[in-house]
Amino acid sequence: MQKLLSKARQAINDFDMIQENDKIAVGLSGGKDSLTLLHILKNYQKFSPQAFELIAITLNPGGVDNSPLYKLCKDLEIPFYEVQTDIKEIVFDIRKEKNPCSLCANLRRGALNDNAKKLGCNKVALGHHKDDAIETFLMSMLYEGRVNCFSPKTHMDRQDLTIIRPMIYIDEYMTKKAARDFDYPIIKNPCPADGKTNRQDIKELVSKLNKEIPGSKKNIFGALNNSDRLFIWDKEKIK
Numbered sequence: 225m226q227k228l229l230s231k232a233r234q235a236i237n238d239f240d241m242i243q244e245n246d247k248i249a250v251g252l253s254g255g256k257d258s259l260t261l262l263h264i265l266k267n268y269q270k271f272s273p274q275a276f277e278l279i280a281i282t283l284n285p286g287g288v289d290n291s292p293l294y295k296l297c298k299d300l301e302i303p304f305y306e307v308q309t310d311i312k313e314i315v316f317d318i319r320k321e322k323n324p325c326s327l328c329a330n331l332r333r334g335a336l337n338d339n340a341k342k343l344g345c346n347k348v349a350l351g352h353h354k355d356d357a358i359e360t361f362l363m364s365m366l367y368e369g370r371v372n373c374f375s376p377k378t379h380m381d382r383q384d385l386t387i388i389r390p391m392i393y394i395d396e397y398m399t400k401k402a403a404r405d406f407d408y409p410i411i412k413n414p415c416p417a418d419g420k421t422n423r424q425d426i427k428e429l430v431s432k433l434n435k436e437i438p439g440s441k442k443n444i445f446g447a448l449n450n451s452d453r454l455f456i457w458d459k460e461k462i463k
């Protein structure tokens with residue numbers, strides 16, 4: 225936990241993620257990443273220079289038994305809210321999406337933010353980690369032809385809500401280890417597309433690249449973190 229906490233604290237400080245009196249909703253999917261995030265923030269709360277409130281929100285896409293999450297949050301003394309949604313039905317039965325991930329992510333994001341706002345939160349914390357950032361950065365280049373990634377902290381003006389990602393410096397292997405060490409009650413991902421996504425392909429590619437070019441994963445993350453050294457052909461500046 226100490227190593228996780230130290231990396232999270234570094235990210236929280238670097239991007240000024242938490243302020244006094246924040247009420248933060250953790251998006252708790254029941255997967256290893258958001259369970260680790262909840263555990264980290266609960267511990268961070270004990271010594272954070274800024275006092276903040278923590279709640280957990282789980283969106284049920286339809287038909288998932290989340291009772292282990294109720295128990296966990298009760299043990300951790302974190303208020304827990306489960307929200308029933310029809311996301312699964314919309315994505316797979318009504319819209320019959322061939323590429324369901326982006327619609328599903330948008331619907332989840334909207335529902336999570338709306339519910340956080342209703343519950344009086346000014347921040348939503350998501351369980352994205354360093355590997356997610358590297359994969360998203362590469363996916364935007366390879367599939368969309370642009371240099372882009374989610375931000376460690378984003379303010380949504382329309383809702384006046386700030387999204388934070390305190391695990392942005394944490395490697396995925398550390399969340400896997402935390403899930404084993406602390407025996408988190410993992411809820412099996414109900415998504416029929418789980419494991420067959422573009423993200424999974426990119427994850428495998430990054431792992432292969434890192435074996436062939438040792439250090440390349442670290443350098444991709446470095447490139448994302450180094451806005452001073454961003455050089456992109458800008459016709460107006462170059463000509």
Ligand SMILES: Nc1ncnc2c1ncn2[C@@H]1O[C@H](COP(=O)(O)OP(=O)(O)OP(=O)(O)O)[C@@H](O)[C@H]1O
Binds near residue numbers: 251254336351356
């Ligand atoms: N059903 C949900 N309810 C609440 N929050 C969610 C839900 N699904 C995703 N989130 C939030 O969005 C983040 C990113 O979602 P994504 O589907 O990429 O999860 P993931 O990388 O598989 O992480 P996890 O291991 O936490 O499921 C999650 O870490 C979590 O904070």
